[in-house]
Amino acid sequence: MTALFRLVENARAVPVVMAALFTATLCGAQEKPGAAAPAPPPAATQPAEYAGSQACQMCHEDISNAFQKNPHQAVETGNKNGWATRACESCHGPGSKHADSASAADIRNPAKLKPADTDKICLTCHLNQPTHVGRINSGHARNQVSCTACHSIHAHGPNGLVARKLPDINKLCAGCHADVWASFQKPYKHRLPEGAMSCVDCHNPHGSFLPRSIQTVSANEPGCFKCHGDKVGPFTYEHPPVRLEGCIACHQPHGSANPRMLTRSEVRFVCLECHSNLPTPTPGPGGTPTLGTVPPAIHDLRSPRFQNCNLCHQKVHGSYVSRDFLK
Amino acid sequence: MRYLLALILIVPALAQQPDQPAKPDAQPAAAPAKTEEKTESPAPPATEDWLTGSVDFGYRWVGDAGNFQAYRSVVNLGEGPKLTGIDFTILDPKKRLFDRLDARGSGWGGDPYTTAHVDARKQGVYDFNFDYRNIAYFNNLPSYSNPLAPAGFDEQAFDTHRRNTSFNLDLRPGKKIIPYLAFDRNSGYGHGIDTWVQDSNDEFAVPTLLRDSTNNYRGGVRMEWCNCVHVTLEVGGTTFKDDDLSSFSGSNYGDRTTSLLGQTLVLNSLQQAYGIRGSSIYTKALATARPFSWLNLYGQFLYSEPKVDVHYTDSATGNFSQINSLLFYSAQMNLGTGAANQPHTSGNAGLELRPFRRLRIVESWMTDRYHDAASPATAEQILLTPKTLGPNLVTPLNYTQVVNYNQQQIDVLFDLSSKLTLRGGYRYVWGDATVLAGQLSQSGALASGQLSRNVGLAGLTFRPAQKLSLNLDYEGASSDRIYFRTSLNDYYKLRARARYQVAASLMLQANFQVLNNRNPAAAIQYNFGSRDNSLAVYWTPAGGKHITMMGEYDRSSLSSNIDYLGLFFSPGVSVYRENAHTATSTIDFALPGYAGLTPKFTAGGSLFISTGTRPSRYYQPLMRLSIPLQKHVYWNTEWKYYGYGEQFYLYEGFRAQVFMTGLRLTK
Numbered sequence: 002m003t004a005l006f007r008l009v010e011n012a013r014a015v016p017v018v019m020a021a022l023f024t025a026t027l028c029g030a031q032e033k034p035g036a037a038a039p040a041p042p043p044a045a046t047q048p049a050e051y052a053g054s055q056a057c058q059m060c061h062e063d064i065s066n067a068f069q070k071n072p073h074q075a076v077e078t079g080n081k082n083g084w085a086t087r088a089c090e091s092c093h094g095p096g097s098k099h100a101d102s103a104s105a106a107d108i109r110n111p112a113k114l115k116p117a118d119t120d121k122i123c124l125t126c127h128l129n130q131p132t133h134v135g136r137i138n139s140g141h142a143r144n145q146v147s148c149t150a151c152h153s154i155h156a157h158g159p160n161g162l163v164a165r166k167l168p169d170i171n172k173l174c175a176g177c178h179a180d181v182w183a184s185f186q187k188p189y190k191h192r193l194p195e196g197a198m199s200c201v202d203c204h205n206p207h208g209s210f211l212p213r214s215i216q217t218v219s220a221n222e223p224g225c226f227k228c229h230g231d232k233v234g235p236f237t238y239e240h241p242p243v244r245l246e247g248c249i250a251c252h253q254p255h256g257s258a259n260p261r262m263l264t265r266s267e268v269r270f271v272c273l274e275c276h277s278n279l280p281t282p283t284p285g286p287g288g289t290p291t292l293g294t295v296p297p298a299i300h301d302l303r304s305p306r307f308q309n310c311n312l313c314h315q316k317v318h319g320s321y322v323s324r325d326f327l328k
Numbered sequence: 329m330r331y332l333l334a335l336i337l338i339v340p341a342l343a344q345q346p347d348q349p350a351k352p353d354a355q356p357a358a359a360p361a362k363t364e365e366k367t368e369s370p371a372p373p374a375t376e377d378w379l380t381g382s383v384d385f386g387y388r389w390v391g392d393a394g395n396f397q398a399y400r401s402v403v404n405l406g407e408g409p410k411l412t413g414i415d416f417t418i419l420d421p422k423k424r425l426f427d428r429l430d431a432r433g434s435g436w437g438g439d440p441y442t443t444a445h446v447d448a449r450k451q452g453v454y455d456f457n458f459d460y461r462n463i464a465y466f467n468n469l470p471s472y473s474n475p476l477a478p479a480g481f482d483e484q485a486f487d488t489h490r491r492n493t494s495f496n497l498d499l500r501p502g503k504k505i506i507p508y509l510a511f512d513r514n515s516g517y518g519h520g521i522d523t524w525v526q527d528s529n530d531e532f533a534v535p536t537l538l539r540d541s542t543n544n545y546r547g548g549v550r551m552e553w554c555n556c557v558h559v560t561l562e563v564g565g566t567t568f569k570d571d572d573l574s575s576f577s578g579s580n581y582g583d584r585t586t587s588l589l590g591q592t593l594v595l596n597s598l599q600q601a602y603g604i605r606g607s608s609i610y611t612k613a614l615a616t617a618r619p620f621s622w623l624n625l626y627g628q629f630l631y632s633e634p635k636v637d638v639h640y641t642d643s644a645t646g647n648f649s650q651i652n653s654l655l656f657y658s659a660q661m662n663l664g665t666g667a668a669n670q671p672h673t674s675g676n677a678g679l680e681l682r683p684f685r686r687l688r689i690v691e692s693w694m695t696d697r698y699h700d701a702a703s704p705a706t707a708e709q710i711l712l713t714p715k716t717l718g719p720n721l722v723t724p725l726n727y728t729q730v731v732n733y734n735q736q737q738i739d740v741l742f743d744l745s746s747k748l749t750l751r752g753g754y755r756y757v758w759g760d761a762t763v764l765a766g767q768l769s770q771s772g773a774l775a776s777g778q779l780s781r782n783v784g785l786a787g788l789t790f791r792p793a794q795k796l797s798l799n800l801d802y803e804g805a806s807s808d809r810i811y812f813r814t815s816l817n818d819y820y821k822l823r824a825r826a827r828y829q830v831a832a833s834l835m836l837q838a839n840f841q842v843l844n845n846r847n848p849a850a851a852i853q854y855n856f857g858s859r860d861n862s863l864a865v866y867w868t869p870a871g872g873k874h875i876t877m878m879g880e881y882d883r884s885s886l887s888s889n890i891d892y893l894g895l896f897f898s899p900g901v902s903v904y905r906e907n908a909h910t911a912t913s914t915i916d917f918a919l920p921g922y923a924g925l926t927p928k929f930t931a932g933g934s935l936f937i938s939t940g941t942r943p944s945r946y947y948q949p950l951m952r953l954s955i956p957l958q959k960h961v962y963w964n965t966e967w968k969y970y971g972y973g974e975q976f977y978l979y980e981g982f983r984a985q986v987f988m989t990g991l992r993l994t995k
Contacts, residue, residue: 075451075502167434179839182912219564221674227512227514228490231540231570239764246812259942261467266904270892273893274902291812295897301895302894312473315484322664
């Protein structure tokens with residue numbers, strides 16, 4: 002309960018939320034609650050009616066056969082969503098006119114709708130699922146990347162609805178994120194090109210409440226800790242950047258020219274760029290006080306012995322014993 | 329292992345799969361979902377095999393020249409018989425234990441990257457997933473150690489494996505109430521060279537055994553009402569242990585190359601052991617709702633309280649010094665105990681509002697709070713001679729690390745037309761942190777920092793035709809408070825992405841990205857800039873019947889300047905530059921066929937060339953020949969070259985020819 006109160010403490014967003022809700026109540030009342038996805042523009046005055054999936058199968062036999070082995074077949078056979086025997090029309094809308102005319106203009110094709118409208122059709126059933134909690138504010142949603150950009154709705158097989166094999170997932174993502182894939186050609190990187198990992202091991206393409214759609218694991222920890230469980234802590238001596246800035250404070254997870262995917266060529270610069278505050282409480286007029294201590298003067302940085310700080314400060318992700326991360 | 333390999337080979341040898349799956353190192357190609365749909369949705373044959381799949385196996389030779397340790401640090405592929413890929417699907421026509429079972433694996437037989445995955449499903453009854461990864465981490469680079477170390481270049485070298493295993497079982501999938509159970513295990517095991525540090529006078533490289541594991545158990549239930557309200561309740565627990573161990577016996581003079589006050593420091597024996605035990609229980613609740621067709625709501629709340637108990641000991645003999653008291657002594661023992669707990673509260677909520685058909689408003693809010701309480705204590709006992717006790721230093725500490733992070737964001741999306749969507753928004757990020765100030769002593773003051781950042785957001789999506797799309801994303805921010813000197817301060821990010829289907833067989837894609845960050849504060853003067861431009865071409869004439877080509881070129885640059893304190897507090901500027909060219913390409917040729925069989929030749933690879941602070945070159949050309957011997961038997965041969973060189977660290981370069989030949993069996 003205490004935690005709930007803490008949550009409310011900084012609720013600066015509440016007024017905005019309330020205002021938005023109020024606006025919605027005023028403006029949206031004209032739409033019928035529970036209305037389905039947007040209907041296609043009427044091709045004639047007489048509205049189309051539902052014809053049933055069997056009518057679709059008459060012409061689209063290949064799709065229909067594939068669909069029978071597709072997870073969406075549950076829509077056809079189950080009653081959960083109320084589309085039993087009308088699975089095709091659950092997405093394509095009433096098809097009687099199209100069945101009569103065989104004209105593409107008489108049927109809704111989600112693949113040719115605006116991405117937001119396509120998503121709306123998919124989310125009619127899939128919105129209320131845990132993986133889509135972050136969908137609303139994901140980068141994909143904001144950039145109008147529709148569900149069908151990655152998912153094949155009718156197909157069956159190992160890559161039926163979406164790529165499942167690790168190399169295939171990477172291929173799918175790299176189809177748009179070519180610049181990111183280029184980073185994985187650097188010598189020090191996570192093992193994606195080798196097929197040992199995939200983009201979705203770290204990112205949730207449906208969105209996440211963490212930046213960059215980073216996956217969360219167990220207790221909403223950043224996805225990095227799924228594999229690097231020894232870096233989670235809690236440590237008796239925490240290194241604050243790990244929690245405050247995350248791994249990217251020091252690492253380039255997509256790939257780097259520097260060993261261990263570091264952001265700098267030499268370890269000392271990774272450390273000293275933060276640990277360089279002047280030996281005064283504040284860094285001077287106009288300066289912003291920042292965390293990060295003054296570097297100790299006992300280290301002769303001319304000597305290679307002291308140039309790789311983590312030769313001694315080896316528990317730099319957090320230590321159980323040493324405040325200086327020595328052990 | 330060989331028997332296991334043989335067993336795995338026999339089972340799927342009867343399997344079949346008409347088209348070849350992508351090789352692990354295959355280069356990406358544009359694969360629009362709609363194209364896949366066409367190719368992967370043929371009408372199934374009247375009688376479909378209950379078992380389909382493929383298996384790839386062969387023998388790999390590695391010929392290397394140059395620094396073998398660097399080769400292992402970057403590539404790490406080894407010689408020997410390999411099961412490079414296995415993939416099969418079982419369809420049970422009677423649907424007894426399962427409707428469908430998919431299993432796949434790769435990299436078995438001593439490869440550094442081993443994977444296995446199983447999906448089994450019985451509609452309406454269960455959905456089961458198993459995933460296993462075993463990834464080798466080898467790191468032994470001279471530039472990352474002390475090159476003047478008398479003991480050699482192996483400091484901070486590791487030869488370890490990290491293994492991830494996960495099980496997930498959903499019961500009654502597709503129903504309105506879905507209970508689920510899951511188990512994840514992450515563990516690390518291996519050897520390495522750690523450093524035992526003796527009072528800033530000397531440090532000694534010692535062999536270490538690394539062992540840690542994290543188990544996560546969780547279970548919950550997903551509930552759904554009227555297709556418009558969804559609630560998930562989950563309870564989970566984690567156990568953690570870390571039993572790293574270091575030991576040494578002999579004469580180790582450490583990294584110090586000179587005597588100290590006429591005496592030589594030496595480590596003769598060391599026993600060091602960590603006994604870390606952790607546990608955590610967490611509770612998570614999330615909900616989504618669509619009370620009206622124009623309103624979606626979601627929210628999530630989590631509370632966890634991980635705890636750790638620390639038991640540490642080390643004892644060492646040799647000749648050591650405590651320079652601040654001019655004391656030389658022959659042995660020391662350290663005992664460390666402690667505990668830490670970290671209550672973690674996390675919550676987020678949001679809504680999507682569609683007041684008009686063309687307008688969407690997305691509001692989100694989140695908070696993430698870690699409030700650690702730690703009580704470490706160390707006791708150091710010095711022995712002047714084996715029987716004479718010296719100073720005993722006990723350092724207890726109680727402190728709290730508090731980290732609060734909050735974010736609120738609003739986005740407004742407006743469809744100006746059916747082809748153009750504009751987006752604008754605002755994000756406010758704020759937080760505070762109280763942490764243990766970095767000091768040399770074991771006890772000391774706390775330091776506080778604050779975060780306050782205002783971010784403006786804008787973007788557009790333009791799709792003038794089905795064949796052309798353009799995305800623009802802009803983010804500009806001004807920060808009042810930041811945590812670290814290198815944090816994002818006053819910055820802007822711009823991203824542009826365009827795709828153009830020139831013809832049915834030709835597609836172009838271009839990306840542009842820029843990030844500029846400035847912190848003009850005195851004694852910081854941080855200027856960071858990065859740019860990334862890439863162009864990709866995908867060409868599949870005649871539907872890829874004879875030739876398929878994919879090519880990507882990426883040009884990136886990074887520039888960073890920041891003031892820092894160097895030798896004895898002397899001010900300096902840390903400068904980092906990287907100008908890189910990266911290219912990847914794959915060309916598949918269908919060679920003249922015989923007896924209805926078509927051999928295939930693939931050429932391509934990647935290159936990375938950078939100049940700047942660490943000029944590097946990394947080439948990975950490859951050639952692959954796949955000759956069908958029969959309808960379901962392919963003879964695959966692959967040559968790949970790995971060439972790596974650094975201008976400033978020539979001794980870390982390597983060249984390796986990797987040749988592999990083997991069979992692919994389908995039916």
